[in-house]
Amino acid sequence: MCQLLGMNCNTPTDILFSFEGFHRRGGLTDHHADGWGIAFFEGHGVRMFNDDRPSVDSPVAELVRRYPIKSENVIAHIRKATQGTVNLANAHPFIREMWGCYWVFAHNGNLIDYAPAKGQYYRPVGDTDSEAAFCQLLETLRQEFDEQPDEDTLFERINAIATEIRAFGVFNFMLSNGEALYVHCSTQLHYIVRQAPFTNAHLVDDDISVDFSTVTTPKDRVAVIATQPLTDNEHWTPLAANQLVLFRDGAPQRMSNNPEFRLTY
Amino acid sequence: MCQLLGMNCNTPTDILFSFEGFHRRGGLTDHHADGWGIAFFEGHGVRMFNDDRPSVDSPVAELVRRYPIKSENVIAHIRKATQGTVNLANAHPFIREMWGCYWVFAHNGNLIDYAPAKGQYYRPVGDTDSEAAFCQLLETLRQEFDEQPDEDTLFERINAIATEIRAFGVFNFMLSNGEALYVHCSTQLHYIVRQAPFTNAHLVDDDISVDFSTVTTPKDRVAVIATQPLTDNEHWTPLAANQLVLFRDGAPQRMSNNPEFRLTY
Numbered sequence: 001m002c003q004l005l006g007m008n009c010n011t012p013t014d015i016l017f018s019f020e021g022f023h024r025r026g027g028l029t030d031h032h033a034d035g036w037g038i039a040f041f042e043g044h045g046v047r048m049f050n051d052d053r054p055s056v057d058s059p060v061a062e063l064v065r066r067y068p069i070k071s072e073n074v075i076a077h078i079r080k081a082t083q084g085t086v087n088l089a090n091a092h093p094f095i096r097e098m099w100g101c102y103w104v105f106a107h108n109g110n111l112i113d114y115a116p117a118k119g120q121y122y123r124p125v126g127d128t129d130s131e132a133a134f135c136q137l138l139e140t141l142r143q144e145f146d147e148q149p150d151e152d153t154l155f156e157r158i159n160a161i162a163t164e165i166r167a168f169g170v171f172n173f174m175l176s177n178g179e180a181l182y183v184h185c186s187t188q189l190h191y192i193v194r195q196a197p198f199t200n201a202h203l204v205d206d207d208i209s210v211d212f213s214t215v216t217t218p219k220d221r222v223a224v225i226a227t228q229p230l231t232d233n234e235h236w237t238p239l240a241a242n243q244l245v246l247f248r249d250g251a252p253q254r255m256s257n258n259p260e261f262r263l264t265y
Numbered sequence: 266m267c268q269l270l271g272m273n274c275n276t277p278t279d280i281l282f283s284f285e286g287f288h289r290r291g292g293l294t295d296h297h298a299d300g301w302g303i304a305f306f307e308g309h310g311v312r313m314f315n316d317d318r319p320s321v322d323s324p325v326a327e328l329v330r331r332y333p334i335k336s337e338n339v340i341a342h343i344r345k346a347t348q349g350t351v352n353l354a355n356a357h358p359f360i361r362e363m364w365g366c367y368w369v370f371a372h373n374g375n376l377i378d379y380a381p382a383k384g385q386y387y388r389p390v391g392d393t394d395s396e397a398a399f400c401q402l403l404e405t406l407r408q409e410f411d412e413q414p415d416e417d418t419l420f421e422r423i424n425a426i427a428t429e430i431r432a433f434g435v436f437n438f439m440l441s442n443g444e445a446l447y448v449h450c451s452t453q454l455h456y457i458v459r460q461a462p463f464t465n466a467h468l469v470d471d472d473i474s475v476d477f478s479t480v481t482t483p484k485d486r487v488a489v490i491a492t493q494p495l496t497d498n499e500h501w502t503p504l505a506a507n508q509l510v511l512f513r514d515g516a517p518q519r520m521s522n523n524p525e526f527r528l529t530y
Contacts, residue, residue, distance in 0.1 A: 044390050045353025048313050063328045088310025096362060100388040121386060123365040125309050 002092070002108040004189065005038075005076040006174045006225040008181040008247035012042070012070035013222050019064060021205040021230045023055040025078055034081040035091045038064055039104040040071035041178035046102045047071075050091040073176040077106035082129075089126035093174075094134050096122055098141065099148040101177045105134040108227055109170030109186055133171065137161050151180075151246075151254075158182055159244045159256045166242065174225065181247040183225050185239035191225040192236045193251050201231045221250030267357070267373040269454065270303075270341040271439045271490040273446040273512035277307070277335035278487050284329060286470040286495045288320040290343055299346040303329055304358045304369040305336035306443035311367045312336075315356040338441040342371035347394075354391035358439075359399050361387055363406065364413040366442045370399040373492055374435030374451055395438075398430050402440070416445075416511075416519075423447055424509045424521045431507065439490070446512040448490050450504035456490040457501045458516050466496045486515030 005022045007015050015038075023036070036058065037050030047069060051058040055078050077092035084090040092106040098121075107130035114129050119139035124131040140161050141154075148154065158175070162184045165171055172189055175182040183189060194201075196219075198212035216222075225247070229236035239245060244256035270287045272280050288301070301323065302315030312334060316323040320343050342357035349355040357371040363386075372395035379394050384404035389396040405426050406419075413419065423440070427449045430436055437454055440447040448454060459466075461484075463477035481487075490512070494501035504510060509521035 042317075042353045045356065047315060047353060050312060052307075059328060059332045063324060067324045088307045088312060091310065095360070097388065097390060100390055102390055123362065125362060125365055125367055 002080050003078040003227045004106055004108045004172060004174055004225070005074075005227075005230075006181055006183060007071070007074040007222065008250055009072050009220070009222045010249040011220050012072055013220065014068035014070050015074050015076075016065065016068055017201070017203070017208075017210045018224055018226070018230050019076065020208060021203040022076060022078070022226065023061050023065065024205040025055075034079040034086045035088075036061065036076070036078040037091045037093050037106070038074065038076035039093045039095065040069050041073040041104070041176060042071055044101055044178050046095060046104060046178070048093065048095060050088065052086055052088050052091060073178055073181050075104050075106050075174045075176055075181070077108070082110045084126055084128035087126070090128045090131070092130060094131050096134070096138055098138050099145070101148070101179075103138060103175065103177050105137070105173060105175045106130075107133060108172040111165065111168040111171065114165070114168040133165050133173070136165065137175070155244070155246055155254050155256075162244055163242070172227070179248070180253075181225070182244060183239065183247065184244045185241060187241065188227055189225060189239040190227075190229050190236040191223055191239065191245070191252070192229075192231075192234055193221065193223050195221040195250070200233070202233045204228075204230060204232045223247045223250050223252070267345050268343040268492045269371055269373045269437060269439055269490070270339075270495075271446055271448060272336070272339040272487065273490075273515055274337050274485070274487045275514040276485050277337055278485065279333035279335050280339050280341075281330065281333055282466070282468075282473075282475045283489050283491070283495050284341065285473060286468040287341060287343070287491065288326045288330065289470040290320075299344040299351045300353075300356045301326065301341070301343040302356045302358050302371070303339065303341035304360065305334050306338040306369070306441060307336055309366055309443050311360060311369060311443070313358065313360060315353065317351055317353050317356060338443055338446050340369050340371050340439045340441055340446070342373070347375045349391055349393035352391070355393045355396070357395060359396050361399070361403055363403050364410070366413070366444075368403060368440065368442050370402070370438060370440045371395075372398060373437040376430065376433040376436065379430070379433040398436065398438070401430065402426050420509070420511055420519050427509055428507070437492070444513070445518075446490070447509060448504065448512065449509045450506060452506065453492055454490060454504040455492070455494050455501040456488055456504065456510070456517070457494075457496075457499055458486065458488045460486040460515070465498070467498045469493075469495060469497045488512045488515050488517070
C-alpha cells in the first residue's frame with residue numbers, strides 16, 4: 001500500500017519539514033519504492049512533480065526538499081504498486097480540470113474488481129484502480145453539475161460517491177481543487193492542526209526537529225494529514241473509518257460522520 | 266512574445282543540450298522572464314515542470330538541466346506575458362486529458378479580442394488567450410469525436426481549427442499527445458532533424474558544443490523545433506506561415522501546405 005501526505009493552510013506555507021520525513025518512507029524507512037509525486041496549488045495553478053524512481057533517491061525529490069515552495073494545498077503520494085505497472089502514467093497525484101479548476105487526487109488502497117464504465121468527460125490514461133476511481137468521481141460530479149455547486153452540496157455528493165466506490169475495497173484518498181482539501185479515510189489517516197502557540201516538532205523518520213514558533217506568525221494555521229503520524233512528540237488525530245473530512249484554512253471544517261460539526265478552532 | 270522549444274524522437278532522448286541554450290533566453294540572452302515550463306512525455310505519462318520565476322535563475326530549471334530525462338516528445342515554453350497576469354495558472358505548457366491520453370500545449374503569440382464560448386468538456390483555469398485557444402481546440406475535437414480518429418482525419422481537423430483561431434492573431438503553437446508532435450507556425454518556428462551521420466553542434470546562446478555521434482546510435486532520429494535556431498553551425502529549416510507540421514519518430518510526416526508530403530528521410 002501507499003503513503004499519503006496532505007497539507008492545507010490558511011496562508012501559503014512550505015512543506016519542507018513534513019516532506020523531509022515523508023520522502024524517506026519511499027525506499028528507506030518503509031517499502032514504498034514504486035515512484036512518488038507531489039502537487040502544490042498556488043492559487044488555482046498547480047505545480048506537479050513526480051518520478052518513477054523511489055522518492056529517497058529521486059533528483060526531483062531532492063529539488064522539492066530544497067526549494068521552499070509555498071502553497072495552501074499540497075497532496076503527496078509514495079507508491080507501492082498494487083495494480084498497474086510502474087510507469088509515469090500510473091504515478092499519483094493525478095490531475096484533471098473540472099468547472100474551470102484543476103482537481104488533484106491521490107489514493108492509498110486497493111479496489112478489487114473495480115471497472116467503472118467509460119466516462120464521457122473523464123477517462124484514465126494509465127491502468128490503476130486509483131485513476132479509474134478519480135475519473136469516476138469527477139465524471140459523476142460533472143454529469144450532475146455544469147458549474148461547481150455550493151460547498152454543502154459538493155461535500156455531500158463527494159461523500160456519497162466515495163461511499164459507492166469504497167464498496168470495492170480500501171479507499172483512502174486526498175482530493176483538492178486549490179480551495180479546500182477533501183480527505184477520505186477507509187483504514188488509516190491521521191491529522192494534526194498546528195497553530196499558535198507553536199511548539200517544537202520532531203520527526204519519526206529522522207532525528208530532525210523544527211521550532212515552528214520561529215517560522216510562523218501568530219495567525220498561521222496549518223493542517224497536516226498523513227497515513228501515519230510524521231512526528232513523535234505531537235498529538236495526531238486518527239480519522240474514523242469511512243469518514244470524509246473537508247479541510248479549509250488549515251483546519252477541518254466538515255466531517256461526514258458528524259454533520260453538525262463546524263470549525264471550533 | 267514567448268519562446269517555444271519542442272523535441273520529437275524515434276527513441277527516448279534527453280533534451281539537455283537544447284535546453285541548455287533555450288533556458289538562457291528566459292532572462293539572460295533574451296527578455297522572456299515571466300515564467301517557463303516544460304513537459305516530457307514518457308509513453309502516455311507526462312512529467313511537467315514549471316515555475317513562475319525566470320528560467321535562467323529557476324531552481325526547477327536547474328533540475329531539468331541536470332537530470333537527463335529521456336522522452337520521445339517534449340514541449341517547453343518561456344513566457345513573456347502579453348495577456349494574463351504572471352502566475353502559475355498562466356504558465357505554459359497546459360495539460361488536459363482527451364480520449365484517454367494527456368494532451369500538452371504551448372503557444373507563442375497573441376490572439377486579439379479572442380473569447381470563445383465556454384466549453385462543455387474543456388475550460389480554462391487561468392486567463393490567457395493561449396489556454397483559451399487550447400481549450401477551444403480540444404473542445405472542438407472532443408465534440409466531434411468520441412474516440413481518437415485516424416491520423417489523417419485528426420491532422421486535417423487540427424489544421425482547420427488552427428486556421429479559425431489564427432484569424433485572431435499570432436498563433437505559433439506546439440501540441441502533443443505523446444504519440445506525435447503537432448507544430449503550427451504563424452510567424453516564426455524553425456526545425457532541424459538530426460540523424461546519422463551525426464555531427465558536432467554548437468549553441469547560439471553559449472559557447473557549448475556537443476558531438477552527437479558520441480551520444481547516439483545510428484538508428485536514432487531527433488527533430489528539434491524552436492522559435493529561433495538554437496545552434497549556429499547547423500541548417501535549421503523555417504516553417505512557412507500558416508503551416509501545420511506533424512512530427513513523428515523524429516521527422517516531419519505531414520505538412521498542411523503540402524498534402525502530398527510524406528516522410529522522405
